[in-house]
Amino acid sequence: MGVLSGSPSQMDQCIADCVKCAQACEECLTACLQEPDVQARVMCIQSLNDCAEICLQAAQLMSRNSSHSKQFCELCAAICEACATECERFQDNHCQECAKFCRTCAESCRKMSA
Numbered sequence: 001m002g003v004l005s006g007s008p009s010q011m012d013q014c015i016a017d018c019v020k021c022a023q024a025c026e027e028c029l030t031a032c033l034q035e036p037d038v039q040a041r042v043m044c045i046q047s048l049n050d051c052a053e054i055c056l057q058a059a060q061l062m063s064r065n066s067s068h069s070k071q072f073c074e075l076c077a078a079i080c081e082a083c084a085t086e087c088e089r090f091q092d093n094h095c096q097e098c099a100k101f102c103r104t105c106a107e108s109c110r111k112m113s114a
Contacts, residue, residue, distance in 0.1 A: 014073065014108040015062050018055040021080060021105035025052035028087065028098035035092065044086040044095070051083035055105060062112070070113050077109035 029048040032041045058076040061069045084102035087095040 010111060011062050011069075014105075014112045015059045017101075017105045017108040018059040018062075018076065021101045022052040022055035022059075024098045024101035025049075025055070025083065028094045031092075031094040032090075035090075041090065044090065047079075047083040047086040048098070051079050051102060054079045058109065073109040074113035077106040077113065080106035080109065 025048040029045055029052070032038065032045050032048065035041060038045075054072075054076045058069070058072050061072050066072075080102040084099040084106065087099040087102065089095075
């Protein structure tokens with residue numbers, strides 16, 4: 001583990017990707033709430049909220065080297081993929097960019113759960 005030991009690992013990359021994804025989801029959620037078609041985005045907004053939450057929780061579990069990290073990362077990957085799919089339904093830049101962060105995080109989490 002990297003912050004205290006100074007040697008970055010695959011887990012450190014996954015933690016960083018999870019934190020970035022959570023931030024992207026929070027920003028996208030805020031932007032979605034300002035869109036004129038907010039009612040059409042209810043499922044997307046819910047997915048963004050779920051994704052941000054699980055990403056932060058996964059980062060916390062990995063940071064403390066929890067024995068549950070592997071299973072949590074597996075679930076995080078699935079939720080990130082679902083969120084990316086929801087975001088991709090909308091053509092605005094914030095949703096399209098958020099989907100990219102979600103897919104990157106999903107890939108990192110899949111590597112951790114393998």
